[in-house]
Amino acid sequence: MRRIILFASIIAIAIVSTLFSCVDSDKNFYDSSYRMPNPMGDEFVAPDGFDWSMTETTTVSVEADNEDAQYYSLVEVLDANPFSNSDYNVLAKGTVKPGQTFSQEVIYPQGITYLYIRKTDPKGRVSVNTLAIGDRQDLSVKTVRALKANTRTNELPEKYSEETYDTTGAIELVGNTNWNQDNHHLEGGKSYIIKNSFTGNINDNSQYSGIFTIFVESEWTPPHNMVQSANIIVLKGGKLNISKFDSFLIGDNSTLTIQSGGSLVGNDLRLATKTLMKNFGTVNVNSMKDLNSNCTLYNAPKASVVITGKSIGLQEFTVFTKGLISNFGGFTIQNGTLKLNSEDSMQLFYNGDGAVVNTPTFIIGGIGTNDGTINALKITNAGNPTFTNNCSLYAKESFNLSGTNGKIIMNKGILAGGIDGNNIIAIPSFTLGSGQATVEINNGSMIKAEKITITDSTIKTDSEGTRSLLKATESISTGWTTYFKGNLDIECPEGKFSKEAYIMDNSVKLYIPNGSKTIITSCSEITEVPDPGTAPKDPQFPIKLEDNRNYSYLFEDQWPLYGDYDMNDIVMTIKKRKLKLSKHDNKVEEFELEIELSAVGATKKIGAAIMFDGVLASDITEEVDFADDDDDDDNTLIKNFNLNNYNIEKGQKYAVVPLFDDAHKALGRDRYIQINTISGHSNNVKKTKTISFSIEFDKPTLPADAFNINKLNIFIITDGNAANRREIHVAGYQPTQLADVSSFGGNDDASSISAKKYYLSKENLAWGIIVPTNFKWPLEYVNIKTAYNQFNDWVTSGGAGNKNWWNDWNETKVFQTNKN
Template identity: 30%
Template structure:
């Protein structure tokens, strides 16, 4: 080690014509972090990443105007204090290109685009780890397959999911089998009689007539059956057949036709079992009052069934067909179990239950209080209306509701999970679908109060509340609340419009897909889970988050705007849901563009270089509080203003503070003004330091005096707790006007701002001693003869500066308003993650400066 130091020392002497006999060597000091502690080779102590931005816009004005591009470190939609760290313009002819620096802890940049009509959108884009290039396209780049009109996509999706619709009975090939005029046989002139000595028994092939002579006052009451084990008989009911006797059952093989004017009545339970068939002609009826009509056979209803209760399925799987003029009306409960229902007429019940049943509704299911879909499938082409609750059994494998184009489901509450496919209108007060069934909406969901889902696909579909005649718009759903992990896909100009969108579990995925852009419009978006929610793709989020969620909790990469501020118009089957912000008259941005970057940077120094100190990082603490500059149309900087504060002096010797600007030359400067030591007015010209290759401004030559101590008072300031000498930091300002076109914003990046400490003034023999942030070379007036002395291992040949033999630094830039350690408190003890950050070469605990043990100076 001694030989290396000696060699470096002699080399520096030769360069400076320095006689080592005139000045003693500086011995190394003990490592403040302990013997053997070192940072890995190549670690530069940087907490700031360089980023090259290339921002491309989708130009709706064919290059005629420029878009304003602003870059933020926090989301300006939700951080009212956010200020841009960079800005510029772009259009179809030129992207916005910039070089900026951001803290390594920042995972996203927020790019705000203001179009020529002054409409704003914000896009979040991930920052590459450790910096690099960011190509940001502020538009959806997926495959565009624009849909036109209603594509029946929900119906197709239901088929893909395995929900097979039963054959339509009004199709050309099946219609003859259900044509009332063709399927009801002619009543014979004479009725066949009973088998001799067997009342009620009919021979196979018999045609039995219950004639009009049987009235309600004198009805027919026999129980009919087919004699023997084979064959069938036909029964024509022209009068009244009374099956009121308790427990009466038609168990045989009868084909029953209730003719126009004919009627079966019952005042208690009665049953028609599966071996029979039942056809009710127009004008014919079944009236069951008081008990339950148990229907187990295939039935065609062209007339009516009017009952207190109906139970379909007595051991079979009957087909129930309701013709165009037919109806089944039940005052209490109608239960269809293991059946197929084809409704071309009217089906109503106070409580309508479908259990393992397939329903094809071509007309009206109405006047229901409650509907149960238990393992059943409803294919709706007509209207389904209920006043209470539509419930399912959470059986997502079979429970489904397929609502076709122009079909309607209207009611109060949907409860429990099922798969829902909608090409028509669903209108409810509350929709609670909390299982894992799929909701596929290609038209309109109108929800007046609360909407809950798990898996949702919108294809030119909308979720809103009612239409307001007062405001002439679709109102938002008051609450969308989901406590399960949700998966949402939106495409082809779909929209969710709500006052409150709350997710209570995670992870959640909301993705915009192909076609015209889709929209989530939420006055407030709330996450109650600690997991991750991502919103991305061909989508605009219009609204506000309940709080500024961290990126690990909310990852939004689609376009975002304030509520009612998006330029996008969204139109679904129910018309224009969102008209879009029309903006003002198009124009270019006003120049100069003012960038006001309020990012805080703390420069913290040890003053003992080239030997180690106590590493409390408080000998000089200076912050850069704000940088403001005016940017010309050509992208160059006009007037640049730097505001800073000398925050603390934790040293007992005289120290100075200066700034070396590495990105421009003094010849590019028109005027230099400032507030620095001895200068108290913004209008007072100051000078760059003489004999410097780079522009250098000295903030102060005596930090103690500048911060407020009396002359020659070297007491600590703002490094001891509750000390009477503590005081407010002292502010300084530097304002530079540049020649137009000479200096770009990238020339003023924080990595080109070299704030340094003067720990020993120059004398007649020796240049001044400077302490710089790791990696920055001293100014021309700095003493390089101390390179390689003490603990230092700087080398001009290797462009290695202010790093020790253990790769430790004397000065660091911390990209935040840093709470520095109290006097005599080693930073590694105060900030327990500091050691891990250093020894990992900056890969771990990048935010080490956010967690301390309280032994810090509190302003």
């Protein structure tokens, strides 16, 4: 009877104790079937298979690409882009040489979507490329609206040859404006010639009788502002002067040919539908404001078109074409704009091999190809163009494509600011605005600009052949739907690349300006030569890795019973993880660890240790060296552990290094009181305890990933350090050989040695978790789901959602001295 009363009293005490930080978990020795209320709520169950991990694991393999086979390249795996963010951590490091492969297991926080592989070759040249490892890699395929089909897209325009003409039999037009018009009626099918300065009127009714031909041997000033149904041929030495009209139209179904040595001068020249103008001589007019659909303006090699722009008035465009401009010579606009109409028409533009276009502003529309050189101050777009640049496209001031989902395609082409001697100069500003534009820079092409801004657009290359180059001398800014794909090098100053607001293929590599190995040669044989680097040499050995990412370890101390789930009974944080690696095989010569004990919410004695799940006890052949951070011998913190001569625990299969045997004493308190879990409490301490130790290996045999975070099994001990002790590990981590596992499956616990399921409850809750950040732990008596708004959803989603839940805390619910 007395035993029954005593047992009831224990349960009553336990119920009362839930009002405090901890309960007396010894009651499970009396009744392993006793259950505490679910601290997350009666209906709360974490999904089956949820392991509470906030990190992911991948294997990174890297091959050397240096040409110096006897030397090593240095490989580093980073958790952020060093070109964008100075706050990055080195997760793995080692060396590789041709014929070898660097391969390591890498651990990273779940919220990370990219790892960055930084490689330093023997000549000191540094490259960075991405490894997509998160959800955003699925965004790399996007839908771009298909451009309208055009049967002329893949065809180069016809290249005309200059003809000779037999003017025998042509009717000479003579006289002046006083002559009777009827005497100058031009009939279809007949040829006429102007040998002297003819100023007479003509009466053209040829549209009813066919097309007539006029040969211009001297200077001719037409009497009207339009000629139609005519073949006008300006012979060598001839001149067509249209200066008396504000605008002159070559009408429907007409042709205008200017032979070499011939010329055309005037104000505004316009070409009507289905007209053909062939220039082998010179054209000098103020504007060409309207080149209509299906017309063709052909400018031959050595021929010249000069648009002065002197009389454009309020007109927006000096040259506005909805037809075809096919240039093989010189085409110069001195003032104003060359505008190619949008893709909605059959407009085409072609600048041939050796041809040169000069214009203050170039507005790209429709379908165009450049095989020569285009010089502009500003380049922008109209509509959704498809423009191919196979040679030199220069914008001295700016290049800006906005509101378009068109394409710019480059094949061994250069898009830059111009040429200065033998140097390719950068465009001051290159912008792809919103609209999902695509720029393809294939086969050794280059875009070079001072500042590059890319929003909702894609820069990509072909997957094979010579690498192409996107070169920013000052900065690159991107949007969330910016894509970089393919065989592409990107140069940008460190710290001036966008804050990871982009999607980048694994094959893309980042370099500092002039740091890539890709030599770009323009069609004019001007080259962009990279820095050749220094004389080859190995990196400095041993290789030193220092991972400064913080990993916080949070424990409840009531296992196998639930506690109050404020996750602050013990708070420890790994601050630094250091490795020294051997030269030839990336084996560990020395390992260092720094752990901070920050808070103790428990009101009983608690110790802690770390088991290396990838290191056997027999691998430790040198004494573990504990550092001294505050003039106290750290060995006094572990005097109650049973250690061998190497400062690791006896009787263990895997190496177990003690951290402290009394958390309260480690923080300078001699009473079992709550420390740093109640704001403003007199028990709190400002100076936390840092435990540091190192392990040396005189004969390195262990790989670097044996010391990865997922192999560091930090645990707490709640009943002393003897055998059959009560250990509490992070969810999923195995107990040591000294642990008492008789409570597995009892009370709230659902651990199973046969199933390799450790320290998870019947509702799949954890007693210990690792948060990959410098964590702000909840205040005493505050459930972690109350302190962190997204914690509940993260757990119930099985870790699929709210992966960065630790960034959303309630400032009134976390320990105040630890908040931002």
